Amino acid sequence: MRDFSYLRADSIDAARQAAALPGAMLLAGGTTLIDLAKCGVTEPETVVDITHLKGLDGITVDDRGATIGSLARMSSVADHADVKSRFPAVSEALWQAASAQLRNMATIGGNLMQRTRCPYFRDPANFPACNKRTPGSGCSAIGGVTRGHAVLGTSEACIATYPGDLATALVAFDAIVHLGDRQVAVDDFFLLPGATPDKEHAIAPGEMITAISILASAAARRSTYLKVRDRQSYEFAAASAAVGIEFEADGRTIRDLRVALGGVGTKPWRARAVEEALKGKLLEPDTVRRASQLAIEGAVDHGANHYKIELAPRVVARAILKMGETA
Amino acid sequence: MTVHDVRSRHGDSKRGDASDGAILAEAVGGRLSRIDGPAKITGAAKYAVEQQLEGLSHAVLVESTIAAGKVRSIDTAAAESAPGVLLVLMPDNALRLNTATDWLGTPPPDIPYCPLARDITFSGQHVAAVVAESFEQAVAAAALVKVAYHETPAIVDLDDPKAGDGIPIDTMTKEWGDAQAAFAAAPVRICAAYNTPREYQAPMEPHGLIAHWQGDQLTVWEPSQWLDGMARTYAEWFGVPFENVRLVSPFIGGGFGSKAFAYGYGAVAAMAAKMLGRPVKLAVTRPQTFTAYGGRAATRQTVALGADAEGRIQSIVHRGVNETSVDGMWVEPLGSVTSIMYATPNFSSRQNVVRVNTVVPGALRAPGENPSAFGVECAIDELAYEVGIDPLEIRLRNYAEQDPEANKPWSTRRLREAFAAGAEAFGWSKRAPEPRSMRDGNQLIGWGVAAGTYPVRRAYGEAMVRILADGSVEVESSSIDMGQGTYTILAQTAAEVVGVAAEKVVVKLGDSRYARAGVTGGSRLAGVMTGAVHKAATAALDELVGLAISDPNSPFHALQANTLVVANGRIASPRGDGPEVSIAELLGSVGRSQIEAMGDTMPANSTADDRYKNYTTIATALSHTEGDYSRHSWCAHFIEVRVDEDFGTVRVSRVVSALDSGRLYNPKLAESQWKGGIIMGIGQALLEEGIVDRRHGRIVNNNLADYLIATNADIPDIEVISVGIPDPHSSALGGKGVGELGIVGVAPAIANAVFHATGKRVRDLPITLEKLI
Ligand SMILES: Cc1cc2nc3c(=O)[nH]c(=O)nc-3n(C[C@H](O)[C@H](O)[C@H](O)COP(=O)(O)OP(=O)(O)OC[C@H]3O[C@@H](n4cnc5c(N)ncnc54)[C@H](O)[C@@H]3O)c2cc1C
Ligand code: SF4
Numbered sequence A: 001m002r003d004f005s006y007l008r009a010d011s012i013d014a015a016r017q018a019a020a021l022p023g024a025m026l027l028a029g030g031t032t033l034i035d036l037a038k039c040g041v042t043e044p045e046t047v048v049d050i051t052h053l054k055g056l057d058g059i060t061v062d063d064r065g066a067t068i069g070s071l072a073r074m075s076s077v078a079d080h081a082d083v084k085s086r087f088p089a090v091s092e093a094l095w096q097a098a099s100a101q102l103r104n105m106a107t108i109g110g111n112l113m114q115r116t117r118c119p120y121f122r123d124p125a126n127f128p129a130c131n132k133r134t135p136g137s138g139c140s141a142i143g144g145v146t147r148g149h150a151v152l153g154t155s156e157a158c159i160a161t162y163p164g165d166l167a168t169a170l171v172a173f174d175a176i177v178h179l180g181d182r183q184v185a186v187d188d189f190f191l192l193p194g195a196t197p198d199k200e201h202a203i204a205p206g207e208m209i210t211a212i213s214i215l216a217s218a219a220a221r222r223s224t225y226l227k228v229r230d231r232q233s234y235e236f237a238a239a240s241a242a243v244g245i246e247f248e249a250d251g252r253t254i255r256d257l258r259v260a261l262g263g264v265g266t267k268p269w270r271a272r273a274v275e276e277a278l279k280g281k282l283l284e285p286d287t288v289r290r291a292s293q294l295a296i297e298g299a300v301d302h303g304a305n306h307y308k309i310e311l312a313p314r315v316v317a318r319a320i321l322k323m324g325e326t327a
Numbered sequence B: 001m002t003v004h005d006v007r008s009r010h011g012d013s014k015r016g017d018a019s020d021g022a023i024l025a026e027a028v029g030g031r032l033s034r035i036d037g038p039a040k041i042t043g044a045a046k047y048a049v050e051q052q053l054e055g056l057s058h059a060v061l062v063e064s065t066i067a068a069g070k071v072r073s074i075d076t077a078a079a080e081s082a083p084g085v086l087l088v089l090m091p092d093n094a095l096r097l098n099t100a101t102d103w104l105g106t107p108p109p110d111i112p113y114c115p116l117a118r119d120i121t122f123s124g125q126h127v128a129a130v131v132a133e134s135f136e137q138a139v140a141a142a143a144l145v146k147v148a149y150h151e152t153p154a155i156v157d158l159d160d161p162k163a164g165d166g167i168p169i170d171t172m173t174k175e176w177g178d179a180q181a182a183f184a185a186a187p188v189r190i191c192a193a194y195n196t197p198r199e200y201q202a203p204m205e206p207h208g209l210i211a212h213w214q215g216d217q218l219t220v221w222e223p224s225q226w227l228d229g230m231a232r233t234y235a236e237w238f239g240v241p242f243e244n245v246r247l248v249s250p251f252i253g254g255g256f257g258s259k260a261f262a263y264g265y266g267a268v269a270a271m272a273a274k275m276l277g278r279p280v281k282l283a284v285t286r287p288q289t290f291t292a293y294g295g296r297a298a299t300r301q302t303v304a305l306g307a308d309a310e311g312r313i314q315s316i317v318h319r320g321v322n323e324t325s326v327d328g329m330w331v332e333p334l335g336s337v338t339s340i341m342y343a344t345p346n347f348s349s350r351q352n353v354v355r356v357n358t359v360v361p362g363a364l365r366a367p368g369e370n371p372s373a374f375g376v377e378c379a380i381d382e383l384a385y386e387v388g389i390d391p392l393e394i395r396l397r398n399y400a401e402q403d404p405e406a407n408k409p410w411s412t413r414r415l416r417e418a419f420a421a422g423a424e425a426f427g428w429s430k431r432a433p434e435p436r437s438m439r440d441g442n443q444l445i446g447w448g449v450a451a452g453t454y455p456v457r458r459a460y461g462e463a464m465v466r467i468l469a470d471g472s473v474e475v476e477s478s479s480i481d482m483g484q485g486t487y488t489i490l491a492q493t494a495a496e497v498v499g500v501a502a503e504k505v506v507v508k509l510g511d512s513r514y515a516r517a518g519v520t521g522g523s524r525l526a527g528v529m530t531g532a533v534h535k536a537a538t539a540a541l542d543e544l545v546g547l548a549i550s551d552p553n554s555p556f557h558a559l560q561a562n563t564l565v566v567a568n569g570r571i572a573s574p575r576g577d578g579p580e581v582s583i584a585e586l587l588g589s590v591g592r593s594q595i596e597a598m599g600d601t602m603p604a605n606s607t608a609d610d611r612y613k614n615y616t617t618i619a620t621a622l623s624h625t626e627g628d629y630s631r632h633s634w635c636a637h638f639i640e641v642r643v644d645e646d647f648g649t650v651r652v653s654r655v656v657s658a659l660d661s662g663r664l665y666n667p668k669l670a671e672s673q674w675k676g677g678i679i680m681g682i683g684q685a686l687l688e689e690g691i692v693d694r695r696h697g698r699i700v701n702n703n704l705a706d707y708l709i710a711t712n713a714d715i716p717d718i719e720v721i722s723v724g725i726p727d728p729h730s731s732a733l734g735g736k737g738v739g740e741l742g743i744v745g746v747a748p749a750i751a752n753a754v755f756h757a758t759g760k761r762v763r764d765l766p767i768t769l770e771k772l773i
Helices: A012-020 A033-039 A074-079 A081-086 A088-095 A100-105 A108-112 A166-172 A272-278 A285-296 A307-325 B003-009 B037-042 B135-142 B179-185 B227-238 B264-276 B369-387 B391-397 B415-426 B486-498 B525-550 B583-590 B608-616 B667-686 B746-758
Strands: A005-008 A024-027 A046-049 A059-061 A065-069 A176-179 A182-185 A211-215 A223-228 A239-247 A254-262 B057-063 B069-075 B085-089 B126-132 B146-151 B174-176 B188-196 B208-214 B217-221 B245-248 B280-283 B299-307 B313-324 B346-355 B443-455 B462-468 B473-476 B505-508 B565-567 B570-572 B594-600 B632-644 B650-660 B718-722
Touching: A012 A024, A012 A046, A059 A081, A065 A081, A074 A081, A074 A088, A074 A100, A074 A108, A081 A088, A088 A166, A088 A223, A088 A239, A108 A166, A166 A223, A166 A239, A166 A254, A223 A307, A239 A307, A254 A272, A254 A307, A272 A285, A285 A307, B057 B135, B057 B264, B069 B126, B085 B135, B085 B264, B126 B135, B126 B264, B179 B299, B179 B313, B179 B346, B188 B369, B208 B264, B217 B227, B217 B264, B227 B245, B227 B264, B227 B608, B264 B280, B299 B369, B313 B369, B369 B391, B369 B443, B369 B746, B391 B415, B391 B443, B415 B443, B415 B632, B415 B650, B415 B718, B443 B746, B462 B486, B462 B525, B473 B486, B473 B525, B486 B505, B486 B525, B525 B565, B525 B570, B525 B583, B525 B594, B570 B583, B632 B667, B632 B746, B650 B667, B650 B746, B667 B718, B667 B746
Parallel strands: A005 A046, A024 A046, B057 B280, B217 B245, B313 B346, B473 B505, B650 B718
Antiparallel strands: A059 A065, A065 A211, A176 A182, A176 A211, A223 A239, A239 A254, B057 B126, B069 B146, B085 B126, B174 B346, B188 B299, B208 B217, B208 B280, B299 B313, B443 B632, B462 B473, B462 B594, B565 B570, B632 B650
């Protein structure tokens, strides 16, 4: 039997120290960690259970913004009244993610850290080649089943999609990841695969996500998360868009716009080119559709995932236009 | 509880079926809720692999990681020395088993059977197994077994250039008239290819078993759609008498065709249990449910329809192909609906089977009829547009007044009534005929129709009915309830015949020691078992009444009556002029602890051998066209879809289905089975597909996050309407098949609706978004 030690952390410091040990992994809701352990992908030597830590599950929302503790459950954040009213995209991203059972277990910290659903990554017994799992071993996905793989931010080493929904909304609104005292912009927290797809996050051993924070903004208040997939529920995005918009006093000219894409990139994908193209413009369907094409600048497909290049700009355009309708 | 209370509980529903009016919920035809429901909802129901046994050990399978080739060597050193390991099984140390008789009753070749392979014919094949004290130890040790292979090129699927045309299956050939010539001469012609992918049963309860030997007696706890058939297989594998094998399977968490046979992993577990002298549990993992047995074979069909200018079919030319495995044979009868749905003077259907490197495919709800209907029911829709008439009208214009293949009248065919009732409830007459002519914002709306059918499969049944000292009734059968409602309808049948409340009937199923039963498959069980229980219960009642009339100690003895009536558990004379006593009181006064009657519907002169064959193979099943009639259930589905024109996503927004399953023994349960079939059909149409990595010949989406079945959010309200009438030629009590009918025709109705919505004809299931954007 593969033995591992189980350690229940009683303070953040203790958790961090334990997590710094080689082979140690934090355990929050366990919906990624235990799943991957069963697949034979993660083999922690020490599991550091942080779910009993006090004070990490708070959700505070005020005029300046929101701070969400890393142990807050996905379902609690999704249902939080002030999150819903001031950051609708965040709530919507969460309730469209996973299933009710998973959302009740899973935490916000664990959610950011969820791993790719690349089927080759998840099956080491059959597919030993995976640069993300075993650096230098190759990539089994390239040339294989790629329907779910990324079209943005890929490298020769890895084309795996970052599957999460929440992070897409967070990237749109410049959220900050709190690693205790250290803070990292969420866009910088997620790394491109490049030659080192095994390195996914700007987090060092012994660090732990303690909270995320988002500044309040008019764009965040008028925001939405649009997730497109074949199955109406309980499926990762074929393509998704988090969009927030602020109009000038005329109610038609775009003052501020935030756009991020999910389900198409190797990391949550901020589409600044779309934002820049539309700022100062009137919100008109044709303009929006044209500008939305910029969302997939530089996209590269691997056959079966080509549809994502068609789909993503349409999802962006629909989300922007939907926000305009409510003006 | 009196019977009248029960009726008021079920209120005043009007459904156009037998539940209208005065049928009591507890009698046959009443809407009694599932008796096994509470146990399942509360978790009290104990499933096969949940049994706790002293000394239980755990087996875990090692599977091939290549699709074709040979095992060169297996290094078990590390696994054998891992903690807790009791046994590492490989072909080298496996017990020699016999090959067993197949389900058709074909005598087996005299060659040994080994459930662990040396010659690899598909990825995921069992090559070894590790048994350990704990499950975790077995999992860890199984990962240490190192298998070296000599890999050869695999034929990964039907599209593989190496696959070839396959083997013609002559028994599938059906021809009348001159189909080719008539097609060539027809003024209107359409010809198209329709494909269905590998699909999987995906039952909620994965497979698995606990095997336990005591001497040469084997007990197997295993979810099973066919206890007697599987017991026979185990007995023959291990060379012990049939009676020595006991299969126990009280609850089944969904089978859909996948739990009717003993598979290789069962042989592995039973073999390990024998070698170790300990009970062994083997729980098939969710990924292994994609390779430990087969799902529905991928299929390809071409359908050519030739018609006159009014859309009257002159000729149907049909060609089908399904995949099978390298060393097994599965024929998915693709012409089964094609040949009977519409009247045509000229017909030709042929089918080939292509060997590819997969596990041998198996039965999945309506094998044959399901993909067959996808072909012909899409094709006739295409013909309707070609001719320019309504898709419902073209179906009526080509209505088959009798079975065109068997040339016999239908026993009952209420398909015209189904079309009428469904169209009315759906509002079909308001349909705008042009594709892309109905929309709601970004949503293109489409309405589609398709018909479905399933043959009435019949067999002989057996049941034990006991009237116990306390006046309750016990029914025993080795048949099973995997959610269809066997517990409930057999209680209703026995209650009605004996004259007690259904709650006074205890139904015991799922133990091969009980009265024997054939396969629960092909939608036959309800018809078979209600007939058998009816017969046994009638015999028990006759004996009870006989005792009451003739036993000197009976309170009725002095009455000199010819007969007595039993109702609500009480016995009285028909004129009410004598005493009235409860069944318990009567049995007490005549000094009997119980009355026991075995009933079966086998022909009177049947031998023991005939009986054995009837319950352990399907060799004695009665053809649905035997005698003077052709017997089938029928249905018509009316479906509305909404297709997002930018995203290509399809959502089913409305379903109205009208179905003819003859008489319904319990409309509530029949409706829920129909709906289950329709739900499964929605998943099949839009989501389900085993995706093969073509370099490795391996299914990569082998889990329920990636193999998509419909969720609640994908399913709108479904209206089902029963249009059946009792069919005396189909079963003792007048019912036809229910379980498989509902799924047949759903996928083509959706594909037709998608065409109506978008103008795009998708002939490849599933209809995923990239096919529409
Ligand atoms: C079937 C399925 C479907 C899903 N569908 C979706 C979907 O549609 N959309 C979506 O967004 N997600 C989806 N998910 C992912 C799900 O949201 C994540 O599994 C979940 O959010 C992880 O949270 P957790 O608390 O369970 O993390 P855990 O499993 O406990 O941890 C995950 C990882 O994060 C690390 N970790 C945990 N907490 C911290 C912390 N505070 N600091 C640093 N590291 C930490 C752990 O060490 C581990 O490596 C799905 C998951 C499954 C299994
Ligand atoms: S895409 Fe990335 S995760 Fe998937 S196999 Fe290739 S390297 Fe591994």
